Amino acid sequence: MDKEIxxxxxxxxxxxxxxxxxLRHNYCVRALANELDLAEATISQHLKVLREAGLLVGEKxxxxxxxxxxxSALLELAxxxxxxxGxxxxGCRPEDRNDCPAVEEQACPKKGQCDDEVKEFCHGPGHGRDDGEGEGHHGNCSCHKS
Amino acid sequence: MDKEIxxxxxxxxxxxxxxxxxLRHNYCVRALANELDLAEATISQHLKVLREAGLLVGEKxxxxxxxxxxxSALLELAxxxxxxxGxxxxGCRPEDRNDCPAVEEQACPKKGQCDDEVKEFCHGPGHGRDDGEGEGHHGNCSCHKS
DNA sequence: CTTCTAATTAGATATTGACCTAATCATATT
DNA sequence: AATATGATTAGGTCAATATCTAATTAGAAG
Structure with missing residues (x-):
């Protein structure tokens, strides 16, 4: 099932x-069109979308x-x-580039000590500083700042 | 909650x-932009959509x-x-215009006996016949035909 | 096999949505 | 107060979507 579809x-x-x-009744296309005040062709296209999403099966x-x-498709989606x-x-793991810009302040094991790679990840190129100070607001990734 | 939104x-x-x-981490807007390879403004707009749907709360x-x-919003949706x-x-209740174009053949209490109003509802104006025969395929609403 | 009819598809148009760059806003730092 | 920076908003472009009418298809019925 393609969730997005x-x-x-x-x-x-x-x-x-x-x-x-x-869900409540059978309706022919025209009945749906009457009910929803739309052209039959329009209903037909909507039915196609629902069919292709696996939400309807049609039988002539x-x-x-x-x-x-x-x-079942609805239940699966739910x-x-x-x-x-769920x-x-x-947890924040700044040593893993993909895990950096993470979690709550109190849970972060490297508060205020992110390395350059992490800074760049959090703030983009040109935002990490190379001067090695690594302190204060600008040197931290977003999860480290109060 | 507006389900459609x-x-x-x-x-x-x-x-x-x-x-x-x-869901897994905190990300600043730029981090999301880097991660998803989109402009910050674009991310910001998506965040707005999510916020307005009640799926996110933001705090500066x-x-x-x-x-x-x-x-909780996700759970509610589910x-x-x-x-x-569910x-x-x-059941098919052809006497109630809004309930007509209904249910399985075997469950229909008025199989083959829909009145003109019902026919018109099922098939639209000009499809019900006034000749009173009321039998055969054309006289039935969609739920009555095999 | 010809005709009828429900449904679908084709083609056109108007609206919505996703994305960008540039400008603005709000807040921290100096 | 002035400046810097993260986020948002404004404005524009292009693609996708929703809708319509008209044409076509598929399946009964005669």
Whole structure:
């Protein structure tokens, strides 16, 4: 499941409405168009977006398309967002360039002692100073300053 | 919480990256810009979107802004999506215009007997027939046809 | 096999969104 | 007070999205 595609699909008022309508009932495309006061072609395109996100499966029955919502896809998305919320803060490890601009002041093991590489990472080229003083505000990466 | 605004906020790759970075560490705007290879102004705009969606709270500390992710907002969103998946199919009630274009064939209490109003709702004006036959494919709303 | 009809696709247009540079703002430091 | 700096806002450009009408496709029905 491509999270971004699914999110984009439901991050639209019209498509969210289509989804909730289809969760409760079957609707043909024209019924959706009537209900939402949009052209059938417009609904069709929204349905395509929802389909391609894996949120709907369509089946043709007689003249009509019948769409079913893939509730499992919604549940999966909910899980992923929940997991996001569960990501924990990591400690500051200035020796690892990618971990530098980190965590709360009190948790930082190298408060006020970031090396040049770290300074450059935090503040960009030309912001770290080469004069070796390494003290005071400007020499610190963002996590070190009160 | 405005669900659509929150969804739009996270339905963007860059903003999702910002969010996951900030979940693990503090980053100043420039650090985010370096990390994601974008202009600071661009990051700032993304931060604004996330802030306005209630996903971040910012606090100025010294020179730097410190942003914290509102994990509760993410959890709330996850709950809402989960609730969405939990919406149940409702029975077909053709007597209620808004409930008509409904449910599975076997569950429909008025299979093949939709009245003109229902036909018009399902198929739009000019699709219901006035000849009173009311049988066969054309007289049925979408939920009645195999 | 021809006709009818629901749905989709094509093509056009207007709006929104993402990104940049430059200007401005707010706050620290001297 | 003057200056420096991190962040934000302003203004502009280009791409993506939402919507429409018109044309096409796919599948019944006669």
């Amino acid at each position: 699914v999110l984009k699909a439901i991050a639209n008022d019209t498509r969210m409405s289509i989804l909730t309508l289809l 029955r007689g003249y009509f398309m019948h769409y079913d919502v893939e509730r 899980k992923e967002i929940e997991a996001l919320a 990501i924990e803060r990591e | 929150v969804l739009k906020a996270i339905a963007n790759d860059t903003r999702m990256s910002i969010l996951t970075l900030l 500390r010294g020179y730097f802004m410190h942003y914290d992710v509102e994990r 709950k809402e999506i989960e609730a969405l998946a 919406i149940e199919r409702e």
